[in-house]
Amino acid sequence: MNTALKLTLGGLCLAGGVWASDLDNGRKLAGQCRTCHGLDGYARIPIAPHIGGEPATYLAAQLVAFRDGVRVHEMMSVVAEDLSDAQIDDLAAWYSDHDVTAAMPAEPDAAPGLCIDCHGVDGIALEEDAPNLAGESAIYIDTQLKAFRLGKRSHQVMTPIAEQLSDADIRAAADWYAAITIEIEARAE
Ligand code: HEC
Numbered sequence: 001m002n003t004a005l006k007l008t009l010g011g012l013c014l015a016g017g018v019w020a021s022d023l024d025n026g027r028k029l030a031g032q033c034r035t036c037h038g039l040d041g042y043a044r045i046p047i048a049p050h051i052g053g054e055p056a057t058y059l060a061a062q063l064v065a066f067r068d069g070v071r072v073h074e075m076m077s078v079v080a081e082d083l084s085d086a087q088i089d090d091l092a093a094w095y096s097d098h099d100v101t102a103a104m105p106a107e108p109d110a111a112p113g114l115c116i117d118c119h120g121v122d123g124i125a126l127e128e129d130a131p132n133l134a135g136e137s138a139i140y141i142d143t144q145l146k147a148f149r150l151g152k153r154s155h156q157v158m159t160p161i162a163e164q165l166s167d168a169d170i171r172a173a174a175d176w177y178a179a180i181t182i183e184i185e186a187r188a189e
């Protein structure tokens, strides 16, 4: 390929955002994440969320929040501390380059009505900035909702929603989404 063409393509890739990130490097970096999130983003411990197949924008935003101390967690704050912006982009690209499919064990009309516009009936998010909840452990969902309610984690949309929820509402939403089973697969080339 001639140099001028390569430069043009390089420019397009950068403009495309996600293309500019390096999947191979993301896969390598994910070696640091696998004991808790798996290499495919299917969590290996109940307190860690599944992250495979989530929107790259959401994943990158959370890693930046942990790194910058806006979101705090004893494990993730340490993990994210030294990540550069480029490494975060590569990790977000790697984990989002997966497909997640969800299977509901119960009738969809039992889904929590207040949540489904953004998180979906089956827990697969319908908004780019919202995470999937499908198959997350009840303990993880419960912890995050209480963190929003207490102000330990803050978000313009989720904080006011969580403030309205009783412990029983939280348990019901957590039970619904935790009962969904998921499969995560690397996206075919
Ligand atoms: C020792 C276990 C551990 C390791 C290693 C680890 N994580 Fe985590 N991760 C967690 C836990 C636990 C949480 C939930 C934090 C909380 O409760 O706020 C989490 C949360 C996250 C979230 C937020 C997801 C969401 O749905 O909000 C992202 C993104 C994430 N981790 C990415 C990574 C990446 C990328 C790596 C590797 C560079 C990594 N983690 C390494 C345990 C780990």
Ligand code: HEC
Binding pocket: 049, 061, 112, 114, 115, 116, 117, 118, 119, 129, 130, 131, 132, 133, 140, 141, 142, 144, 145, 154, 155, 157, 158, 161, 165, 173, 174
């Ligand atoms: C209008 C859209 C919207 C609605 C409705 C909504 N959420 Fe969210 N939710 C979000 C967004 C956006 C985030 C990401 C917040 C962030 O970036 O920290 C989020 C994050 C969460 C998280 C954190 C998940 C994780 O992986 O860390 C949980 C748990 C959650 N929502 C549960 C709920 C529940 C339960 C309901 C219903 C009672 C609900 N949400 C309603 C948009 C919404």
